[in-house]
Amino acid sequence: MHLTAASLGTLPSSIQTPRYDRTAHAPGVVHLGLGAFHRAHQAMVFDQLLATGDTRWGIHGVGMTRPDLVNQLRAQDGLYAVRVADGQGVRWQVPGALWRMSVATTEREAVVQAMAATNTRWVTLTVTEKGYTPALAQLLLDGLRLRQQTGLPGITVASCDNLQGNGHKLLALVKAAATAQDTELLRWLDVQCAFPCSMVDRIVPAATPEVRAAAQEALGMQDHCALSTEGFWEWVIEDRFADPKDAALLQSAGVRVTNDVHSYEEAKLRMLNGSHSAMALMGAVTGRPFIASCIGVPHIREFVHRLMSREVAPHLSRSDWADYRDALIARFGNPYLKHSVHQIATDSSQKIPQRWPPSVLGQITQGASFEHHALAAAVFVRYTLGTDELGQTYSLSDPQADSLMALGSAQRSEPETCVRALLAREDLWGNALPSNAAWTARVIHWHQQVLQRGVDAAIQQLLAQ
């Protein structure tokens, strides 16, 4: 037996399940990007709203790249179990908000129709950093154009990816895809639609066989789509909605609605995601498989603590950063999460620009040290070799994998040339850092240490300074 609408009633009573009707209404939300994050974050917020009797939060989920996942979810009627586990306890929940599913590549027309459906009020996106392409903009624009031509009201289009000012970026991308004939549509977009910025946070590793086995044990049936996450979640969204009444509704479900998303975004991207990328690359190069295995090493923990306190925090507008830092370190250590370092190192070329350079530039402006970021950057260069310190090979999963590996390949024989070539890339470091001689010199220094003595010894040397 496996998890479906029909078998839902036979689950153990300890498992929280949807008690509302999942078939009587059309979805009100079209979500692009059906990865683990959305299913264990926003889908659970919308599940809470549905549980109050508000039937407008069912989701039409769109898989951008993975028809296999959509097929599995369809076979389970959009149902899947989530293990919520940390020091506070362990519980399982089956959220019920995912009502319909499509695949963007093969069912594009269904997605356009869904965006232009009468009941649709929101489009949300978690398509990852590299997903912000002209093709995405065209898909959105086609859906919005059909809506406008049909005379339907505007909607809220909320980017929920780890990009600073994500709502502004999405709106600019969509507008850039418009043609000269779209003047009326652009006016309608500005007046009737809303593109709020938002910061979303919950650590949700990609599903693993181990979690599926735990689900089978807890559910007493198979669940091919089971996920594991932590208790903590946060969604901070700009108070900018097509329907202003949504603000109070979201707040009632625990979402923070504010006009100051910026300070939350920058703190999250630089503290959480910035440390994540540093640890992921260190773990990949030293052969430590999970974030919890990295933060469990005293010198890596100390490195992360100092990176956040000394180089990130001074440039944040969030004043409670010390509590935030301590909470993050505790979250990184969650033993249930098994968050793979190679998963987080995926797409590093798209992630680093938001996560590291703003802090380095802040330190440079203040004449302060950026040693921790320089070491992290050196480990990134070392990572492009595709072999860890134990001699195990791994592949880089990154749209820039080929060019990164080509630039980094000769680093053992010509270390300085390779570091310079990788640091020269403005797509990674922005336009100020590549010409900063002090930054380049320190990354070259740490890279030498990493090659000669290994990542752990280099970290220890830095901590002793």
Ligand code: CS2
């Ligand atoms: C991670 C994020 O994979 C990554 O790049 O840093 O997915 C991180 O787990 C989430 O942003 C946490 O909210």
